[in-house]
Amino acid sequence: MGVFENKFQDNVVVASLDKLLGWARSTSPWFFQFGLACCAIEMMATAASRHDLMRIGMLPRSSPRQADVMIVAGTVTLKMALRVKKLYEQMANPKYVISMGSCATSGGPYWQHGYHVLKGVDLVVPVDVYVPGCPPRPEALIEGLLKLQEKIQSDRPLTRKIA
């Protein structure tokens, strides 16, 4: 605080714009509502009343244009991989991807013999958080989402990145 100490009234918070943006973004990451397999059921459970994602500022959006986070929930087949990529490209920046469950992360049980399964969604889109499990419990997904919030918070959108 230093210079600004006691210069303002009590209900004024002083922060750097960079941090403020990070904080604002991290507390309302709307996620893209689409599921690919059984993980989607757990994702639905996470969003439903018992676990209530709304309390950490997340709500499902049905359009990629309105979404900030894509939760890849389920087995990504090669046929679907092209579509997942297209959906990711349709999302507006800044955008984040959570790979939910073994299938999305590495192909899961289809690792060896699934001729039609993409062996990890990170082969087509960049992934920020991996949530392990088959399928992960809602608590695990929430843990992943909180990790993502930490990551978003640590972003400094206005700071020039030094290569």
Add this chain to the structure above:
Amino acid sequence: MTDNLEQLIKEAVEKALEGDMDAINNIEDRVTRSKAKAALVKAKREAAKEKPEVSSDESDSTQDSAKIKTSNENIAELIIQQFPEDINKDLSSEGHIQIHPKNWMAIAKYLRDDPACLFDSLQCITGVDLGEESDLEVRYNLHSMTHLHAIEVRITCSRNNAKVPSVESIWRIGDWFERETYDMYGIEFDGHRDLSRILLPEDWEGWPLRKDYDVQETYHGIVVPKVKEGWE
């Protein structure tokens, strides 16, 4: 004391066998009551064991009459009457009917419309790869709602020229079944109105459920990793 109890149990079981369950239910001590019930079950089981020995002669005669032909055999005979050339008797069994592909369309029409067959429901079409050196096979499961009988029809075709007449125009459901079989085994169904892949993308290479299928290395630039060493 124990002698008394055993006597009590014995009497109760005897009464129960005659149909008076109260004799057991009225025993006050729980342990004794459950012992009595166990004894009753044992007695009944022994009684049941004795019965078939008595009626063993009868069961033999019923077994003879139980050798009723299966619906597969019955229908095979009907088909032979109509299409004597088109059925492979040697390969047919009580579980299925082996048919040559040539007249399959006409046979299918007969199976659906003949009053003795009336197979109005085609329940499943599936393919089978009989081995890398061997043929492919299509299997049809038919069921009749009227007669409540069911048969399995099998048709083999060569691996390199896998063609079977389509029955999609006879049973409408055959449309998607045949497309799936085509998708997985590359068996072409002659006469199908829209024979295209149903599950896999249009530009997929190969027939995944054939034994000699090789997984493609890339799909639209996406690398499909092969099994790595140490992963097996």
